[in-house]
Amino acid sequence: MKTAIVFSGSLQSIIRQAAELNGYISRNLSYTEEMEAWIVSAQEIDVKTIGFSHQITCVKLARVRTNHVAEEYLEAITKIYECTKPQILVFGSDWFASSLAVRTAYRLKGASCIGVKSSQDDDGCLLVEKAVYSNHLTAKLRIRSSPFCLSIAKGFKEKPELAAEPPEVERFALGSSLRTDWLLGYRCEQTETPEGLTTAKIVIAVGKGVGSKEQIPLLEELTKHLGGELGASRPVVMNAWLGMDRLIGASGSILSPEVCIVIGASGAAAFTVGIEKSKLIVAVNHDEKAPIFKMADVAICVDYQEFVDELIKRLHAE
Numbered sequence: 001m002k003t004a005i006v007f008s009g010s011l012q013s014i015i016r017q018a019a020e021l022n023g024y025i026s027r028n029l030s031y032t033e034e035m036e037a038w039i040v041s042a043q044e045i046d047v048k049t050i051g052f053s054h055q056i057t058c059v060k061l062a063r064v065r066t067n068h069v070a071e072e073y074l075e076a077i078t079k080i081y082e083c084t085k086p087q088i089l090v091f092g093s094d095w096f097a098s099s100l101a102v103r104t105a106y107r108l109k110g111a112s113c114i115g116v117k118s119s120q121d122d123d124g125c126l127l128v129e130k131a132v133y134s135n136h137l138t139a140k141l142r143i144r145s146s147p148f149c150l151s152i153a154k155g156f157k158e159k160p161e162l163a164a165e166p167p168e169v170e171r172f173a174l175g176s177s178l179r180t181d182w183l184l185g186y187r188c189e190q191t192e193t194p195e196g197l198t199t200a201k202i203v204i205a206v207g208k209g210v211g212s213k214e215q216i217p218l219l220e221e222l223t224k225h226l227g228g229e230l231g232a233s234r235p236v237v238m239n240a241w242l243g244m245d246r247l248i249g250a251s252g253s254i255l256s257p258e259v260c261i262v263i264g265a266s267g268a269a270a271f272t273v274g275i276e277k278s279k280l281i282v283a284v285n286h287d288e289k290a291p292i293f294k295m296a297d298v299a300i301c302v303d304y305q306e307f308v309d310e311l312i313k314r315l316h317a318e
């Protein structure tokens, strides 16, 4: 099957997508006969700044007028599609790329699936696997209508064999007549440490069991002492005890730190998918039956306050 890997958004998003998409390609797309990359962005992209899998033989570049109007992207993607007609279009894992996958499938009368962990040719159909029911089950689905527009699951990190030379580049002139003047302006809110959590070696992951927002400064102090990053389960961010960029799990970040200390989280599947790749998991919970203990390397069954106070005391003593 002929495949297009679709990169979209700002240069920063595209570099992030490339890391995951290359990982997906190396694990999943051995059955494709021909593979090209499409880059759609409002920025001028120098393809040398992006590492491409050696399987990508050609790059098609299309420039939209603004990074914030999805209709412009959809127009660009459908125009490129008309020229090359791949059977599979693979998008990144972020929300914008996922929404493009679904909307592109609708426009091209194909089928879409988001959060895909694996895909396989099945006699003209595509067999895909994805997590469902908050990560409690993995579903295997057969999708039938080509083009198959997939967005990948988060967390692909495998380092593929990269092309020694950047692939051949073809520029697409769009000449769009779409009106974008309804967008009067936009403001990007910068989060303080957007990358810190996913690259940290030590993570403290706090759950609803920590009790209230007032407890967070103490946990931040502990995290600072350990030189790590603070992450959280969904109730913690939904209650605004911490920012959304701290969310760990199926709806947030997938982490693989050296050490993850889980404090006051029960161990729901949608949360643990975000920490299961940690090298060492330490769980602190006052309920000896908490599911988190089943996956923990070290299980500490106490009131978390006791654990935190003792740890801070020992760290101060060092």
Ligand SMILES: Cc1cc2nc3c(=O)[nH]c(=O)nc-3n(C[C@H](O)[C@H](O)[C@H](O)COP(=O)(O)OP(=O)(O)OC[C@H]3O[C@@H](n4cnc5c(N)ncnc54)[C@H](O)[C@@H]3O)c2cc1C
Pocket (backbone or CB within 6 Å): 134, 206, 207, 208, 209, 210, 232, 233, 234, 235, 236, 247, 248, 249, 250, 251, 252, 263, 264, 265, 266, 267, 268, 269, 270, 271, 284, 285, 286, 287, 290, 302, 303, 304, 305
């Ligand atoms: C579609 C979908 C997507 C989701 N995505 C995510 C996601 O990305 N991330 C996520 O986290 N959740 C996600 N969820 C929610 C998830 O299913 C759980 O509801 C959530 O993870 C529970 O958070 P928690 O463990 O902090 O809270 P709880 O399940 O309420 O657990 C609190 C724990 O704290 C312990 N505790 C209480 N007091 C103390 C104390 N003093 N000392 C020690 N331990 C104490 C309790 O024994 C309990 O085990 C999702 C759900 C759905 C449906």
